[in-house]
Amino acid sequence: MSDLAELAQKISALAAKDTVFETGARVISTGGEPSPIVAILNEIDDTILERDLEIQADGAIVNLIVSGRRLRGIAAASSGADDVVGHVLSREEPDMVAAAFVLLSELCGRAQRLTVRYLAPQPFGKGGERGISAKGLAALWKIDLDEVPKPPMERFLSTNRSAAIAMIHMTDGEMQSSAGDVTALQSILDTQLADFRGLQTLGGGAQLICLEGALSDGSAAALAIHEDDVALIAYQPDHLGALHASWRAILG
Amino acid sequence: MVVDELDALRDANQGCEMLAFADLSTQMILVTDTAANAPRETLDRLCNEAVMMLGAGRKVVLGEEPSTTALVANSKGVRVFLRAADEPNDVLCCVCAPELDVEAFVADARERLNRISSGA
Numbered sequence: 413m414s415d416l417a418e419l420a421q422k423i424s425a426l427a428a429k430d431t432v433f434e435t436g437a438r439v440i441s442t443g444g445e446p447s448p449i450v451a452i453l454n455e456i457d458d459t460i461l462e463r464d465l466e467i468q469a470d471g472a473i474v475n476l477i478v479s480g481r482r483l484r485g486i487a488a489a490s491s492g493a494d495d496v497v498g499h500v501l502s503r504e505e506p507d508m509v510a511a512a513f514v515l516l517s518e519l520c521g522r523a524q525r526l527t528v529r530y531l532a533p534q535p536f537g538k539g540g541e542r543g544i545s546a547k548g549l550a551a552l553w554k555i556d557l558d559e560v561p562k563p564p565m566e567r568f569l570s571t572n573r574s575a576a577i578a579m580i581h582m583t584d585g586e587m588q589s590s591a592g593d594v595t596a597l598q599s600i601l602d603t604q605l606a607d608f609r610g611l612q613t614l615g616g617g618a619q620l621i622c623l624e625g626a627l628s629d630g631s632a633a634a635l636a637i638h639e640d641d642v643a644l645i646a647y648q649p650d651h652l653g654a655l656h657a658s659w660r661a662i663l664g
Numbered sequence: 665m666v667v668d669e670l671d672a673l674r675d676a677n678q679g680c681e682m683l684a685f686a687d688l689s690t691q692m693i694l695v696t697d698t699a700a701n702a703p704r705e706t707l708d709r710l711c712n713e714a715v716m717m718l719g720a721g722r723k724v725v726l727g728e729e730p731s732t733t734a735l736v737a738n739s740k741g742v743r744v745f746l747r748a749a750d751e752p753n754d755v756l757c758c759v760c761a762p763e764l765d766v767e768a769f770v771a772d773a774r775e776r777l778n779r780i781s782s783g784a
Contacts, residue, residue, distance in 0.1 A: 604726050604727075607725070617739055618738060620735070620738075623717065623726060625730075626726065627729065633727050635726065652767065653768075660763075664739055664762060
């Protein structure tokens with residue numbers, strides 16, 4: 413692709429009508445789509461003039477100094493890794509490049525929502541230290557910038573994998589996947605779900621229903637519905653808030 | 665008073681829009697918060713939903729056991745239903761905005777419901 417065509421594509425993407433802003437910051441990843449590191453690399457790749465990219469990832473904040481579609485370095489981070497912050501990235505220092513990846517992954521990798529704010533650049537390193545291009549970082553960090561997004565229900569289940577004791581995912585009545593001991597969930601699916609959905613007067617659209625203490629072992633059950641997808645999940649009750657937050661980010 | 669607890673719960677939680685204290689044995693809404701301005705049919709539907717989600721008596725519509733807390737979310741909002749710890753027929757029905765902080769709200773609501781139910 414020529415530089416001109418690529419530039420036109422990027423301007424078009426920035427002007428897209430579905431761009432969402434929150435308190436002045438542009439949302440670049442929601443519910444893991446695209447994955448937070450890919451979203452950050454895309455922003456780096458879109459930045460020509462030198463800027464301080466303030467990335468907010470749920471509660472964490474990291475400031476990246478970016479210029480000429482290259483990440484020069486990490487200017488500040490809300491926690492961790494003093495050995496990376498303030499240093500210009502260079503291919504000649506692979507440990508530093510790897511540490512930057514670890515820092516970004518820890519701060520942003522599991523965030524449900526990522527936003528970016530473009531700030532005026534702050535003095536950083538020496539003028540000749542250019543950093544590493546987004547594509548170069550993707551290669552070094554083994555990130556696929558052209559990743560195909562997973563369907564929303566798969567992303568929801570994947571996000572909540574650690575909270576789930578067991579789960580069943582059906583599409584159009586066909587089993588897609590299951591995990592854990594699904595005996596109780598399968599019984600609910602076979603004997604109750606059709607009647608339950610018939611009784612519901614909540615209308616169509618995506619829904620999440622969470623029932624604490626609904627399973628005989630004391631665990632909670634959740635029913636997630638999105639288009640033709642239905643998922644039943646057994647989970648520990650203390651994950652209710654996280655389950656709802658991820659549902660809202662991905663399916664709500 | 666019950667209504668004071670309901671008003672305090674609504675005021676303390678951003679996104680909390682309406683609260684109703686109900687008795688599952690009679691399937692009736694007994695008290696709402698003072699700002700609630702919903703017609704009887706809406707309150708009846710809310711109470712019916714509480715019955716369906718939490719189960720009345722030993723009847724369970726979804727699950728193996730009657731639930732203690734239920735959450736129903738769609739793009740328009742969140743409804744939360746809580747059962748009192750010591751009196752299983754005392755329930756709190758909550759209508760909330762989608763952006764509700766569920767974890768904080770449920771903890772606060774559960775504490776206030778138990779106070780209401782115990783008459784403390």
